[in-house]
Amino acid sequence: MLAEGENMLKTYEMLKQDLTAYKALDMKIKRMADRREVIKLKKNLYETGSTVSGYLEAAAICTPSYLSFDYALSCHGLIPERAKINTSATCRKRKKKPSGTGSVHIYQDIPLSFFPFEIEICCENERPCLMATPEKAVCDKLCTVKPIRSRKHLQQLLFDD
Template sequence: MLESKLSAYASVPISHGVLISLLRDYRRPNDKIADWLAKGVLIPLRRGLYLVGTEWRRGTVALPLIANHLYGPSCVSLDYALAWHGMIPEHVVEVTSVSSRRSRVIENPIGRFSYSTVPAKLYSVGMMMESTAEGVSFLMAGPEKALCDKVLLTRHLMVSGVASMQRFLFDDLRIDPDTLSRVDLSLIEVYAVSGFKPRQLLTLLRVLERLQ
C-alpha cells in the first residue's frame, strides 16, 4: 500500500518535492496529494509542506521540529524555550521562535507558530540542538538565549534598575531563581554588549551575577 510508505517519514515534515518523487509513477501526482489531504493521510502545515496523518504516523509530533521547518532560518526561543528548560512554570501552547527574517505567525491544524525578528548578529548566539525522548532533534535556544530574547523583544519593558528587572523576572515571568544561578554569563554578556537594549540587558546581567 502506497500510504504505508509515508510511515517511513515518521513525524518529520514532508515537502511537496518529496511527495512528487514518491508518486513518480502517477500521471497526475498532485491529484493523489489532494486525495490524501481530503482523507487525512496528509496534514497541511503550509503550502508545499505536509505531515503524515495520525493513522499512518509513527512517533509523537515534535512541535519544535515543525517550527524549524515552517519558517527559516528560525530557532525555537522565548516562552516556549523557557518552559522547555523548566525556567517558567506555565505550559506554553504557542510555539515561539526567533528569526533573522521578518516576524510572522503561521497557524495550521497542528498549532500556532510565531516568529519574532532578532538582529542577525544575535540570531545564532546561544543556539543549541535539543531532542525529544524519541530522538527527534531540532534547533532551540539555550536557557540564556531564550531569556535574553525575551528581554530584547518585550515591548515597553521599563527597567530602571536591578529591582525592576527582578520584578520582571520573578513576578511577571515567574522564573525560578534557582534556574538562573546556573546560566552561562558569557552568553548574557554577548547580548549585553551588542548595542541592542543595552540598559535592560546590562541590568539583566547584574541581576544574574548576584545569583551566582
Template sequence: MKFISQLGIIPFDFSVLASNLKDYKSPRQKVLELEKQGTIIRLKRGMYVVSPSVSGKPLSEELIANHLYGPSYVSMETALRYYGLIPESVHAMVSMTLKLTKNYENNIGRFEYIHCPADYYSIGIRQVVEEDYAYLIASPEKALCDLIAYTPKLRLRFVKSMQTYLEEDIRFDMVEFYKMDPDIFEQCLAVSKKKTDIQNILKLLKK
C-alpha cells in the same frame, strides 16, 4: 502507500510526495485526497507532515517550527516553558529568525517568528538530538534575553523592576535563574538593542 509512514515525523514538501505519486494521473489531486483523509497534515502551502495516526509517532512542534520558516530556533516563552522555568502554558510556538517577522497558523497550532540580526541570532543556540531527528532551541539564558529584548514596550531599566518581572510577571524559577551562565548574557549585551535591561539581568544574577 508504505512510503508515507516511512517519512516519519519530519516535515516534507510537495516534491517528495509528487516523486512517489508518479503513477497517478494527477499527483496534486492525490495529495489533496491524502490531506482530506487525514493521512498527511498541511503545515503551509507545499509543506506537510505525516499524521501521528499513520506514523505511529507523536509530532514535535519544535521540529515543525524549525522547518516551517527558517533559519530559526525555538525561543522566548516557548523555550522557557520547555525547560520548566516558567509555569504558564504558552499559546504559540515562538521562534527567532534571520528572516522577516512572520506568523503561521495550521492544524498543529500557531507559530510566530521574530526577526533578529545575525550577530545576535547566533548566540546561545542548542541542538536537541532525538532518536531520528534534531531541532534548534535557545539555551535558557538566550531564551530569556530574547523575551526581554524582543517583547514590545517592555522596559526593565532597574534591577528591582527586572526582579519583579521575573518573580511576579512570568513567575520564573529563581533557584534556576541564579545558576544561569553569565557568559551568554554578556554576549547578548554586546550586540543587543536593550543594553540596560540585559545589564540588569547580569546585576541581579551577581547579587
C-alpha cells in the same frame, strides 16, 4: 502509497516519489490533502500524520528560526507554566502561523547580530531542531519587553512576572 503509521514532514518532491504508482500526482496529493491524509503546512511542505511534534513543525515552517522565548524557558524549567504555543526567534518578519494540525507557531524578530549565538541542537526520532540555551532564551525574552529603566523593574520582571 505512504507507509501506514509513518508520521513525518515531507516535501512535495518526497511525496511524489512515494506516489510513483499514480499518473496524476498533483491531483492525488490534492485529494490526500482534502481527505487530511496529508496536511499542508506551507507551500511544498506536508505532514503525513498528526503526531509530528509542534516544535519540529515550527522549525520547518519558518527558516532560519530556533525555538526560544516562553517555549524554551518552559522546556528548560525556568518558568512553571507549560508552553502550549511554539515560540521561535527569527531574523525575518514577525508572524503568527496556525498549522493544519492545530498547533500555533509564533515567530518573533530578534536583531540579526544576536541570532546565531547560544543555540543548541535537540533531536526527536533523529529529526534535529534548534533551541536556545536557557541563558539565550532569557536574553531573547528581554529583547521583546519594554526598555527596563531601573534595577527594581528588572527584578520585578525576572522574579515576579
